Amino acid sequence: MSSGLKYLPSYFDRAAQEALITAIEAAVAQAPFYTPVMPRSGRPFTVRMSNLGQLGWVSDRDGYRYQAQHPETGEPWPEIPDQVLALWRKVADYPHDPEACLVNHYREGAKLGLHRDEDEKDFAAPVVSISLGDTAIFRIGGTERSGKTETLKLSSGDVLVLGGASRLRYHGIDRVLSGTSTLLKQGGRLNLTLRRVTKP
Numbered sequence: 001m002s003s004g005l006k007y008l009p010s011y012f013d014r015a016a017q018e019a020l021i022t023a024i025e026a027a028v029a030q031a032p033f034y035t036p037v038m039p040r041s042g043r044p045f046t047v048r049m050s051n052l053g054q055l056g057w058v059s060d061r062d063g064y065r066y067q068a069q070h071p072e073t074g075e076p077w078p079e080i081p082d083q084v085l086a087l088w089r090k091v092a093d094y095p096h097d098p099e100a101c102l103v104n105h106y107r108e109g110a111k112l113g114l115h116r117d118e119d120e121k122d123f124a125a126p127v128v129s130i131s132l133g134d135t136a137i138f139r140i141g142g143t144e145r146s147g148k149t150e151t152l153k154l155s156s157g158d159v160l161v162l163g164g165a166s167r168l169r170y171h172g173i174d175r176v177l178s179g180t181s182t183l184l185k186q187g188g189r190l191n192l193t194l195r196r197v198t199k200p
């Protein structure tokens with residue numbers, strides 16, 4: 001795969017994954033998962049979302065954007081947990097903390113179509129992703145939608161760092177393999193993506 005992609009399989013051991021889940025459960029009790037809809041069409045995503053940090057990524061009929069409040073409760077997003085910030089500081093190779101941590105929740109049948117992450121203003125910062133729960137089939141292409149793609153299985157505890165030449169590559173989640181992990185009591189998959197949004 002092209003430069004700027006770092007795949008760190010089993011970065012978090014089981015105990016660290018359980019500690020992450022405890023922290024995320026506390027946060028989503030404050031900022032519940034909601035179902036975003038596509039701009040214009042209003043078609044719902046199959047993935048449910050919440051955010052942590054100063055800014056959260058949201059999608060509604062008006063478009064995609066970052067905002068400081070939960071779209072349904074109007075409350076500020078909870079803080080990014082310490083162990084998640086610690087990961088960014090170790091792997092991001094970027095001199096500022098992330099402003100946003102998008103939390104994606106995949107239940108049975110959920111997927112995420114091929115897209116680029118381009119709503120941020122500073123592409124010098126990487127996106128750092130943590131996978132928890134059921135294994136996902138992740139698809140990644142190049143910087144053109146029509147380009148070749150390849151797949152990678154993302155398992156619980158895996159970390160991906162997408163920086164440099166990989167920062168603007170197309171990617172998505174084809175499917176989640178139900179029952180492949182016992183981490184989440186309800187099953188399914190959680191993905192955390194850490195991002196710098198503004199130019200420092």
Ligand code: MD3
Nearest residue numbers: 104117127129162166167169171191193
């Ligand atoms: C490759 N999330 O939230 S994370 C997203 O598993 C998103 O929920 C997926 O795509 C998920 O936007 C994939 C891995 C990832 C994140 C950002 C990337 C891969 C990326 C940015 C550029 C290239």
Ligand code: FE
Nearest residue numbers: 115116117171
């Ligand atoms: Fe993405």
